[in-house]
Amino acid sequence: MVGAMPGCLGAKAPAELVQPHQHSQGQRCCPHAARQGLPTGSKAGVGGMLGALPSPALPYLAHEVLASLPLQMMLYFNACYFPFWCLGEGMMLQLKYSLLPRYYQLLLLAAFLILTLTEGARLYLGYIGNLQEKVPELAGFLLLSFLIQLPLLLFLLTDDHIIRLPLEMAVHSLFLAFLISEVVAAFLALRVMTTQLAAQFYLQQFTSGGRGRSLIKGDDVGPVPPCGVSSSEGKEH
Structure with a gap:
């Protein structure tokens, strides 16, 4: 029995030891294929799968948040202050009306009445134009500020024949400070938005123009081959 045990061990040893050795050789043979879970020699399959993935032919501009935080803060505080301005101005107007x-x-x-009605529309356009990055609404906000609100406020602050009261001067001065700061912040935000929109427009025209010329010439615009795979190999696969 003692003599048979080495024979038994010798018979089992190759079956237990050779398989791990072969498995390690298989991993050393192609470690990249073992990591990817693909058989050795599947270079064509990898190239085909990579070739099928969409890849951009031209660079594109990533979307950048263009909303102005200072403008949004001033619009918020102006919306909170506006009811108090209406209350103070109405009381002063009632006292000196007669x-x-x-x-x-x-x-x-x-x-x-014009200041009250216009201010609601102006704040709405400012909110929409800044948060949603809309140039027409922000431009309307600037026009209402320049053409209506600013001249009326200056009239109320500078005319000597309207019996200016101290409380009236205080509320109008604070309102004017809000208005001027909002105009400056909105102008800067509008300039950034128009620059970004112009860059996106030119890039879109360049991209559509290149595709249109390739279609007119009859060129076959296929998927871009992956890095490391030549165009001849991509066509064969």
Whole structure:
């Protein structure tokens, strides 16, 4: 039995030892194929799969957030301050209304109504234009600020015949400070947005123009072959 044991061990040893050795040789033979779970010699299959993946032919501009944080903060605080301005201006107008001439009564009442109605539309356009990065809305915000709000506020602050009260001067001065800072921030944000939109437009025209010329010439625009695989190998596969 002692003599048979080495024979038994000798018979089992090759079956237990050779297989791990062969497995290690298989891993050393092609470690990349073992890591990818592909058989050795499947270079054509890897090239075919990589060739089928979409790859951009031209560079593109990544989307960048163009909304202005300072402008958004000033719009928020202006929206919170506007009801207090309406309350203060209405009280001051009621106190001095009977002391004013007839034409100044009409002028101040019209200025108060126009400022109140325009300010709501102006804040709405500013919010939409800044958060959604829309150039027309932001341009409308600037136009309303320059053409309507700023002249009326300067009239209320500088005219000596409207009986300017201290509280009225305080609320108008703060409103004017909000307006000027918003105009400056909106102008800077609008310039950045227009520059970005112009770059995207030129890139889109360049891309569509290149594709159109290739289609007119009848060129076969296929998938771009992967790195390391020549065009002849891609056509064969």
